[in-house]
Amino acid sequence: MIEQAFQKAYGTKPEVVVRAPGRVNLIGEHTDYNDGFVLPAAIDRTITYAGRRRTDRCVRAYSSDFQASVDFRLDEVQKDTQHTWSNFLRGVSKFLEEDGHRLSGADIAFGGNVPREAGLSSSAAVEVGAATFWKKLLNLDLDPVYVVKLSRRTENEFVGVPCGIMDQFISALGRRDHALFLDCRDLSYRHVPLAADVKIVVCNSGVKRALAQSEYEVRLKQCRQAVARIASTGLAVKSLRDVKMSDLETARGVLSELLLRRARHVVSENQRVLEAVKVLESGDLERFGELMNESHESLRNDYEVSCRELDTLVELAWKQPGVLGARMTGAGFGGCTVNLVHADAAEAFALAVAKGYQEALGLKAEVYICQASDGALIPN
Numbered sequence: 001m002i003e004q005a006f007q008k009a010y011g012t013k014p015e016v017v018v019r020a021p022g023r024v025n026l027i028g029e030h031t032d033y034n035d036g037f038v039l040p041a042a043i044d045r046t047i048t049y050a051g052r053r054r055t056d057r058c059v060r061a062y063s064s065d066f067q068a069s070v071d072f073r074l075d076e077v078q079k080d081t082q083h084t085w086s087n088f089l090r091g092v093s094k095f096l097e098e099d100g101h102r103l104s105g106a107d108i109a110f111g112g113n114v115p116r117e118a119g120l121s122s123s124a125a126v127e128v129g130a131a132t133f134w135k136k137l138l139n140l141d142l143d144p145v146y147v148v149k150l151s152r153r154t155e156n157e158f159v160g161v162p163c164g165i166m167d168q169f170i171s172a173l174g175r176r177d178h179a180l181f182l183d184c185r186d187l188s189y190r191h192v193p194l195a196a197d198v199k200i201v202v203c204n205s206g207v208k209r210a211l212a213q214s215e216y217e218v219r220l221k222q223c224r225q226a227v228a229r230i231a232s233t234g235l236a237v238k239s240l241r242d243v244k245m246s247d248l249e250t251a252r253g254v255l256s257e258l259l260l261r262r263a264r265h266v267v268s269e270n271q272r273v274l275e276a277v278k279v280l281e282s283g284d285l286e287r288f289g290e291l292m293n294e295s296h297e298s299l300r301n302d303y304e305v306s307c308r309e310l311d312t313l314v315e316l317a318w319k320q321p322g323v324l325g326a327r328m329t330g331a332g333f334g335g336c337t338v339n340l341v342h343a344d345a346a347e348a349f350a351l352a353v354a355k356g357y358q359e360a361l362g363l364k365a366e367v368y369i370c371q372a373s374d375g376a377l378i379p380n
């Protein structure tokens, strides 16, 4: 418990406690940085911040996950190359001040149970949690979408990871028992109810996403190149969001086989998200599951961001009774799969997939049966 860690570190009770969740993406992978559509849900695994104000401009932060402390001054916030876990809090604090929000010093303890480097957006939860913490501690008037953008900016400009906006958005604005349908171009969104008789089951391959960052950057560049080539044929496109399947035919002559496949994933994935939202709202979970499966195949074959471990977990999942759909989730190259499973089959599903994974690859998969949960900035 973070409250206890705070008490132990600072000898008093915290003034405020806030939580920000990790997420799983149901469908819409590698579409956010192409101005496309996504459908994530926040999960019941969170990062908690506990803290109190100080009268000076010093921030002291204790990480219960790393069992280490740092301190920094708000007047000269620098990147920490040793305690890299503190950079999310540092970046958020720096950019809040740059945007004109005057902070005070604080004593902070934070940590939680979002697995790290597992593709469940623990870093977005740490960022959104930090901004929510400052908002509550100092009564700052921060619009939720501003918090989302600030958190993403921290990841992009301070930490140096070129992610899209999905993870921060869902950590801030997810809703209990709902998925969130987000248009990453204009940031309009709506919550879509999830059926009570299905469970979101997350299987962690245990593979740390070693290749994830460099390959992510490669995909980002390939998408931009594809857009430039397609635009060179005279089609009015600004991002892959604007491209239709028929445009890919028109532009076939200017796209390499590789760029065609990358673009085809993004274009087809956007279509799948739109259909997924429609069928989820109409209660057709069978079709929703099929779309998840198709998404996995597209990520594996066209976008090439899956790996042997993720494919093994997904193929095992497809064979289980009660499963509606299964796919890799997040950036890929390790991390987790997401599975939609009938509630009464979820426990057996979890055991069977973990057993099959152990038998097939000799590896241990952790399985989490998740509840879609409120984001950090959803009033409850």
Ligand code: GLA
Pocket: 028, 029, 030, 031, 032, 033, 163, 164, 165, 166, 167, 330, 331, 332
């Ligand atoms: C990571 C990024 C997101 C998104 C996904 C892929 O989670 O942080 O912005 O691009 O990968 O869908």
